[in-house]
Amino acid sequence: MTQPLVVELVDVTKNYPGVKAMNEVSIQFHAGEIHAVIGENGAGKSTMMNVMAGATQPNGGKLMVDGKETTFPSPLASQAAGIGVVYQELSLCMNLTVGENIMLPELAKRGGLSPLASVKAGHAAKPVLERLGIGRLDPETPVAKLSVAQQQLVEIARVVNQDVRLLVLDEPNSALSPAESEKLFEVVRGLREQGVSIVYVSHHLEEVLNLADHFSVMRDGQIVASFEKTDNVTTDTLVSHMVGRDVAVADQYSTRTSVQDVFGDTVLKVDGLTVPGVFEDVSFDIAKGEIRGVAGLPDSGKDYLGDAIFGLNQRSGTVEVNGIRLSPNRPVHSINAGIAYIPADRRGAGALLSMSVAENTIASSLKRFLRGGLLHRKLIRSTTEDYIGRFDTKVAALDQAIATLSGGNQQKIILSRGLVTEPKLLILHEPTRGIDVGAKAEIYDILKLLAADGLAILMISSELPEIVLHTSRALAMAEGQVTGQLSGADINEESIMALATRSRRHLT
């Protein structure tokens, strides 16, 4: 290793209640090199980034900068040491110009009355834009007018402008087209030539293979494999290391054998479904009694699929339930046709957070609880009690605010609300996100019973074990398209990952 060491982690451990997010992680970042860190959701990549950014404190191990042990009690300390992080979520001020955004950290340091002109003026930001090879970008342009790709470059420019020696990029190309990604890679390679050490965190294995000098694969809070560019590593090797736990985890859950594999008539028919800019031409059917999974990375478009089918956003293409064609933007129509939808954002879109358990249970079927124009309280009570008993939901009282329940119990109430409408199709998006293991298992059991009773279920999930163990067929999506369909024993983490990381230009 000829290049000098910039930052090194030695046996760094970070515990969260019940989870070892980082377990004795040791990793080195050298000047003028691109180091790719890859791994599934929850592998520990974000925790490692947060430790380096000073956003969280490790429980053990050493953090070395230029060979000297140090600590980052705050993000400011990390920045002072020359570490810059560009997060996946952009944090630009949309009301300001390119130049103002780049100079923002500088402005923040100034006294309240110091004159602005010198910093605010466009030319102050010019050098860093030229350094990144994007000197054609006018510093006077409002950021809001730029494309997402350009905004990302501005964000990188802002961080690089802070005399950065180690630049961490979190999923930088997840929202970019192939051409835009190529531009980004040019910028990243340019920084490498200038001696910056770059940590590139990504799911996109093929791109990473072409770009990086080193590869570290994380899984379950540990670094499970490391490669050099010269090792001629392939995506298959990386994928197998990313998911390597297949058998080990499967044993903890029930096995696939209880998933039904024989189906009845078609319930849902989706044809040519397109949400502009998110995904296009998605077509599939779901049969009575089937649990259909949809897997994909965060930028695959799968996260908009539930909303689109249920009719919460603009779409083109057709959605039919039992032969009835649904109109877009009419959730009421979808419910009447027999869809129950459980969105991923449980607190924001799922639960009626200001209302009680009983109210949440009946909210989608108010008409059935009217007697002479008034809500029939006894009927509401008995129905709610039925469902609480059926799903073993832990509630203190029926008028308890749903906000005070645990995530798992909230989810059971929202599930009840859907089932009270007597649906034909249940759509779940991240059905067990943020739910503890015990309640997870209960929810899977409930879903299997419902499927056995003939309910068609669409389960959109980022958690691969969920898809592998609890679905009868599964779709994989990547970059806004369906890249493949799996069924039965073919559904495993490797096969899903291979489809989910396939990029568009390799399809055509």
Place this chain on the structure above:
Amino acid sequence: MSDCMTASQDRSSSRLKTRAPLWLRLIARKELGVFLALVVMCIFLSFATSGFLTSLNLLNVGRQISLLGIMAVGMTFVLISGEIDLSVGSTYALSGLSTGLFIIMGLGVLPAVLVGIMVGVAIGLVNGVLSTYGRLPSLIATLGMMSIVRGIALLMTDGQPVTVNERNGAIPQVLERFEFLGQGYLFGVIPMQLVFFAIIALIGWLLLSGTAFGFRVFAVGGSAKAARVSGINAERVKILSFVIMGGLAALAGILSMAFLPSGQAGRTGLGLELDVIAAVVVGGASLSGGVGTVLGTVLGVLIIGVLRNGLVLMGVSPFTQEVMIGLVIIIAVAIDKWSTRNRAS
């Protein structure tokens, strides 16, 4: 809000044993604080003044608060649905004046009143459509409508006062019946305005706490997105709330016209929207939506009415009265906010 839905409902035996006993649930009711404040105020005034605790004065207070109360019931729906309506003072003026003019033109009481109400309903509809499909914040939409409606009233009357009497052309029998609405007494004792308020409050309470529509108002105000996922048409619910508000503001304006019986577009109901919002907020409704009850609103209206009456009886100057009322609004809402924050944490 859960209280209005389930707290009072169940005497049936429950599998869930952890239900609080009745006295605890009564204490936990949000309206209790406002109610206690009202009781304390009444007791104090009974001793501090000789004129407060007489049936004449109490009925007088009842009449004085009625118009504010009728509008406050409507505002309760609008605030719970997560919106606000600043145009109600102008609606009050335009509807009252319209009905007055129609009576002067020789129309009967019923058609004249209906026209006035329809004016209010139409204004509510415009407010609602602008604030939902028009994607304007209701603060802005109704601020604009406040000015527009006031302007229409000024144009319609040329800024001149409108007095409903025989000299101006009203038919004597019609005038008598119209004035009864605002000045009359039921059974010779209860002011008609108070009768209207009581009926409106009762209907409002039933609608909000007992019907599917009331449920939807709470759901939409609590989280419009979750309500949509539940299959509730949030736009329709909000528009209906504005329409109810508009109709009730119109009714109050018409009753005011019948009481006085005159009005002037430049003065009638000026600033009334803020009194209405203040009363509802003192009654425990939240400006951010999802929270409120008709009972609380009625108590809020009573607090403001009793306070004003008591200050007059005690000979406090009108200027000082304004300061006192402002203080009560701030203190009442502060207590409510601080206590809910403590409960949450």
